[in-house]
Amino acid sequence: MKTDCLKIRIFVILLLVAFSFSGCKKNAKSQFPDFPPANVTSLMDRDQMLAQLGITLPQLPPKLQDPNAPKNTFPTNPQNPEGNWTDSLRNPDAPISRSVFGLWNNYSDRSNGLYPGPDSARVGNYTPIDLLRMKNGKLITTPEEWWEKRRPEIVRDIEDQMYGRIPPKEILPAVTWSVTTSTGGSGNSAYVQKEITGTIDISRYPQVRNRPEIKATLRTPAKATEPVPVIIFFGGFGNVNDMYFERSGPEGWGTCTFDPNTLQPDNGAGLTSYLIGLVNQGNWRKPTDWGSLVAWSWGISRLIDYLETDKDVNAKILGLSGVSRYGKATIVAMAYEPRIAIGFPGDAGSLGTKMNRRHWGQDLENSCDANEYHWMAGNFFKWAGELIPGQYLPRKIEKCPVDAHSLLALCAPRPVFMNGGSTSSWADPFGVFLTAVNASPVYRILGEKGFITPDRIPVIDKAYIDGTIGYRVHKGGHTDAPNWPAFHEFAARHFDITTLVSSVSSLTLPAKEGSSASFTIKSNRKWEVINTADWLKINSRSSGGSDTITVTAAANTQGTGRSAVVTIKTKGREQTVTVNQASSRAGxxxxxxxxxxxxxxxxxxxxxxxxxxxxxxxxxxxxxxxxxxxxxxxxxxxxxxxxxxxxxxxxxxxxxxxxxxxxxxxxxxxxxxxxxxxxxxxxxxxxxxxxxxEKGAPTLDIMADTLFFTAKGGNASPMFVRTNTTWTLKSSDAWISATPSSGGNFSQIAVIAAENTGPSERKGSITVSVEGLQPKVIVVRQEAPEMK
Incomplete structure (x- = not known):
């Protein structure tokens, strides 16, 4: 009996020991469900990926006590030291924040930079990545070695370490297309518009929470007589189709807007749904799986599949453009999709067109919060934080095998135009300039000019478009708009795109003899003028380039008005001018x-x-x-x-x-x-x-679903609201404050959490409402204080 009791006691002890050791070996991932719940948030998804990688966010001191805070900086709001900081310039386009890994934004540069400053050490000194040297140290010297040896190395690192792999074709969904055609515009600005919908097969995982879809709007000139090149535009707010077509149509281009959010939304909560969730059958991503940027690029590739079948489109000359995060998407898509002939990634900042191994403005580590990480593969987290524990610089980005110039090099030898703004400090316009310089050796080995500049520092408002890489930094902020004339000129140097534009679509002449009027034709071709009305004379039957045409009418003695159509034609393009003559008896x-x-x-x-x-x-x-x-x-x-x-x-x-x-x-x-x-x-x-x-329908789009705060509180990353009406905001708890509490159109909201002095994590919400729509709720989570 005693023996049995002893055995039982030993067994119980062994169980307790086993339980104790199993607790010690508890995998960090076990705090997350094996399968993502339907109410998964961006923060939960971000933290699950960090757990997969075995990465723990550091415990950071209060900002006022942080020895790494940049010199001569201070809280923008003295009452909120955990919010964003600023300096004596107080530039709203140069916010100073601290990443979740402890890296502060910096706006001081070396004396040879675009914006000199005294704190040059913060820019960082990193080992250059030689694009023409293989990992085994061998220097490549021929185009064949680039294509067969070095480029595949860079592709693998771009995919595995930064942006993610596109899944195998056998598990990717099929797409079927439907098109609705209409017409719009008038005169020589008339267009054919096609609403394009790509329906994605979900048979691989019918339970997907949200069915992905490809949505695009194509416009081509109604008077084009042969297929036209097309620029695809990422996203855009409001009625952008008019703006894009008005801008690029006269330069010989059609336009196509692509909505990436119907394919894969711009948040982390959607990574287990839509396209990525469909392919992964609802599971968590793995560290090398694609992020939103590459998922969007896959959508662009499928859209190109359609455009190659459209009789109105010259699919051999397809451009791609986007601004800010969509600028990042543009350069990524061009690196992944070889059918894109030319790109304009606008003011794309870090993870896009600026060098990441340079701590100036936006940094890779800024995208490690719960609002932007979803753009990337999970592995990109590995390049955030201190390289040497306890030493602020250098950061782990030193060990990353690729940078922005690597991404640009994958676009070679195709032409790429990039831009920055003189006050768009966050996006680091000089860092973009450096990317152009550093990628040029690859272009040159492939027989192209690369980036040509006589200037060590870019001159504001000067277009650098003599090479295959173009660049312009405009005077102003975070936009691409002032640079489109330079892009169109840059594109015209690389592609034979027909332009033919008349200054008018119609003219009206008085009834009397010899009445005349003139109009101008601008073209890069020879053209002819056709007129079949015997009462109307023209001063020229053909010309080339830009010229002026004068029409002269005989007297109209009829009791009604009369019309004639003058047609200007060149290869692939046509313009018409309707000449109307008044009558002798007007009513x-x-x-x-x-x-x-x-x-x-x-x-x-x-x-x-x-x-x-x-x-x-x-x-x-x-x-x-x-x-x-x-x-x-x-x-x-x-x-x-x-x-x-x-x-x-x-x-x-x-x-x-x-x-x-x-x-x-x-x-x-x-x-x-x-x-x-x-x-x-x-x-x-x-x-x-x-x-x-009549009134239009209300809209509301919020670029966040979850906000996360440390126990110390302070500011979250800004929350952006887009609407076509006015909105109001309400917080669920007193510890959450947000300003402003109301607004309209495109707004930025600052959300602040008070310090959490309670024993546990707490959760609240912010509700944004507009009349006529269901309110949108943003979850606010704050971690518990550290146990003392």
Missing amino acids: LGIKSDKFTGARTKELRIGGVENSQASFDIISTTAWNIRVTYPPAESMDRRFMMGSGNWITLSDESGVNDKTIMLTAAANPGVQTRSATVNVQAAGLPPVSIIVTQ
Whole structure:
């Protein structure tokens, strides 16, 4: 009996010991469920990846006590020392924050940099990565060695250490396409628009929480007579299709906007759903799995599959462009997809076009929080933190085998244009310049010029476009807009893109003999002029480049107006100018059974896309129509709402009686908007119509789903809100504060958490509301204080 009892006691002791040791060996991953829950957050997903990698975030001191805080800097808000800091310049485009690994942002440069400063040691000294030297030390000297030996090494490191691998083809989903075609614009600005939807097969994992989809909008010139090159644009806010086409259409390009968020959303919570979750069958990512940037590039590749089948598209000349995070996506997609012929990654910053092994402005470590890590493969976390424990610099990025110039080198020998802004300090415009310089040896070994610059430091507003790598730093902030003329010129040096632009679509002449008018043609080709009307004479039948055409009319003795069409043609392009001549007996009026208003004629039109209304012109002469819009309230509002030219006329000019159809773009705002349509004829008073469009539907997009705070509290990364109306904000708990509490359009919200003095982690929320939509809730989590 005693023996049995002793055996039992020994057994119990062994169990306790075993339990104790199993607790000591507990894998960090065991705190996470084996399979991601439906309510997974970005923070949970980020921390699960860190646990897979065996990485623990360091315990950082309060910022005021941090010996690594940059000299001559201080909290932006003295009452909130854990928030962002600043310096004496107080540049809002140069926030000074501290990464979760303890690295502070720096804005002081070496004396030979674009922005000299006294604190040059913080830029960091790192061993250069020689793109032409293999890992075994062998220097490559021929194009064949680049393609067969060195480039594959860089590809593997880019995939495995930074951005992730595209899964094998056998587990990637098939895509089927549907296209809805419409027309828009008028005169020589008319276009064919195609709404493209790629339906993704989910048979590999039908339970996927959110079905991914490819959405794009293609516009090509209606008067193109052969396929046109197309620039694909990542994202964009508001009615960007008008803005892009107005900008690049006259330069010979079609445009195509791509919405990456329907394929893979811009947050970490979606990594176990949408495309990545579909391929992984809902599981957590592994450290080498693709992040959002590469998933978006896969979507671009599939979109190119479609564009190669479209008869209106010259798929041999496809460009790609995006700004900021979409600039990062642009350079990544171009490195992964060889069919992209030219790229414009705009102001893309770290993990994009600036050198990461240089601590100036945005840093790789800034993307290790829960709001940006999802862009990358999990392995990129390995390059954050101190290389030597207890020593601030250098950082682990010293051991990373690739940098931004490696990414750019994978685009070679294709042309790439990059930009920065003189006040866009966060994106480090000089770091982008260095990327261009450092990638050039690869271009040169492939027989291209690479980056050509006589300047050691870039000159603001100077376009460096003589080589295969282009660059321009404009005077101003975080945008690509001022650099598009330079890009178009850069592209024209590398591709034979036909341009043909008339300064007008129509002209109106008086009835008398010898009435004349002139217009200009701009082209990079020889062109001919065709006129079949015997009453109209032209001064030139052919020309080339830019020239002026003058038309002269005989007297119109008829009692009605008359028209002729002058056609300007070159290979692949056509422009027309309608010449309307007034009659000797002029009359003008308008009518519609839809008109309202006593003194002024008013017409209502729907708020949805392609809403229409019409009126009749009653006339015996030549007339023209002009639409005027109220001035935009601000450039920001124009950016959100598009160009403002939201009415398309079936005819902008003509003669005699005509029914005029008005077609409206969707109203992107939640207020009605108005425009004035003026019908004019020479010698007669104009008649006007006030056109009022119904309200549009409200929108709300928040670029965050979870905010995380340490126990000390302070500021989170800024939270961005996009809407077409006004929003209000409410915090669930007193320890969470956010400013401003209301706003509209595109806003940045600063969220602050008080110090957590309780015994455990706490959780709250911020609710953002707009009228007419379900409120959006952002989870706020704060860790427990460290046990003493």
